Amino acid sequence: MHPEAARTNGREDAELVRLAQEGDAEAFAKLVARYENSIFRLARNITQNAEDAEDVLQETFLKAYEHLGEFRGDSKFYTWLVRIAVNQALMKLRRRKSDRSVSLDETFDTGEETLVREIAVWAEDPEQLYSQEELRRILASAIESLPPIFRTVFALRDIEELSTEETAQILNLSVPAVKSRLLRARLRLREHLTRYFKRKGDDVFAYL
Amino acid sequence: MSLLTCEDFLKELNDYLDDATSPGLRQEIEAHLAQCPNCWVICDTTRKTLRIYKGTELYPLPPQVHQRLMEALRRKITERNGRH
Numbered sequence: 001m002h003p004e005a006a007r008t009n010g011r012e013d014a015e016l017v018r019l020a021q022e023g024d025a026e027a028f029a030k031l032v033a034r035y036e037n038s039i040f041r042l043a044r045n046i047t048q049n050a051e052d053a054e055d056v057l058q059e060t061f062l063k064a065y066e067h068l069g070e071f072r073g074d075s076k077f078y079t080w081l082v083r084i085a086v087n088q089a090l091m092k093l094r095r096r097k098s099d100r101s102v103s104l105d106e107t108f109d110t111g112e113e114t115l116v117r118e119i120a121v122w123a124e125d126p127e128q129l130y131s132q133e134e135l136r137r138i139l140a141s142a143i144e145s146l147p148p149i150f151r152t153v154f155a156l157r158d159i160e161e162l163s164t165e166e167t168a169q170i171l172n173l174s175v176p177a178v179k180s181r182l183l184r185a186r187l188r189l190r191e192h193l194t195r196y197f198k199r200k201g202d203d204v205f206a207y208l
Numbered sequence: 209m210s211l212l213t214c215e216d217f218l219k220e221l222n223d224y225l226d227d228a229t230s231p232g233l234r235q236e237i238e239a240h241l242a243q244c245p246n247c248w249v250i251c252d253t254t255r256k257t258l259r260i261y262k263g264t265e266l267y268p269l270p271p272q273v274h275q276r277l278m279e280a281l282r283r284k285i286t287e288r289n290g291r292h
């Protein structure tokens with residue numbers, strides 16, 4: 001389901017959660033159907049691994065079912081679910097890579113980093129330059145090239161369309177920290193995609 | 209005459225693309241974009257980046273993955289009910 005549609009389901013979610021808490025398995029199945037696509041996509045984007053994404057999907061809904069009694073409704077059910085999924089996904093990543101870059105609160109020198117290296121005009125509809133399959137491969141490899149925290153913030157804000165505040169809450173980051181990571185993620189993706197999407201014959205030059 | 213520098217523009221880019229800037233600032237940004245081809249390109253290409261990602265489903269849920277999830281849940285629910 002599209003995140004926009006999910007957002008309007010808040011009240012209905014609360015009703016389904018209440019029924020599920022009373023032991024109505026059908027109600028829980030409806031919540032799963034509503035959010036499994038989003039949770040899987042999120043897990044896949046963060047872990048960059050199909051097997052891990054499936055594990056995260058299962059763990060998220062099994063945990064949610066197990067701990068449903070603890071859900072108080074002071075956040076949206078979907079946000080609560082995403083928080084579980086993000087934690088599971090980051091844990092997988094740490095286990096698989098013993099990767100120090102998985103830290104969420106890593107600091108960087110915001111003044112020094114070059115945010116933009118290449119400037120080239122893109123084709124008007126660059127997505128038309130490639131087949132659907134090629135396009136997917138290009139987009140996926142751009143996300144994969146991002147450090148985990150950048151692709152997590154990008155996936156939450158720009159793919160699952162959570163608000164900056166919700167993203168900050170889920171990741172235990174401040175709002176300015178989410179904003180600066182999102183800017184870097186967007187600019188790095190832009191940079192990565194430029195080599196595929198630029199208008200033919202245009203020069204590329206350094207900037208900023 | 210706009211007082212916004214390219215660095216200022218870059219700081220505002222996110223909010224501008226998310227439609228979250230005040231009307232006054234928006235005007236300043238647009239004045240800068242009108243006279244700075246580099247920032248115009250950055251803005252245009254970042255906007256297209258978002259548009260393309262939002263318009264492309266990279267990871268549709270495979271039917272077998274959905275099936276295995278439902279089986280795992282069924283086992284969990286049976287196991288829980290068995291305890292009562």
Ligand SMILES: [Zn+2]
Nearest residue numbers: 213214244247
């Ligand atoms: Zn400029």
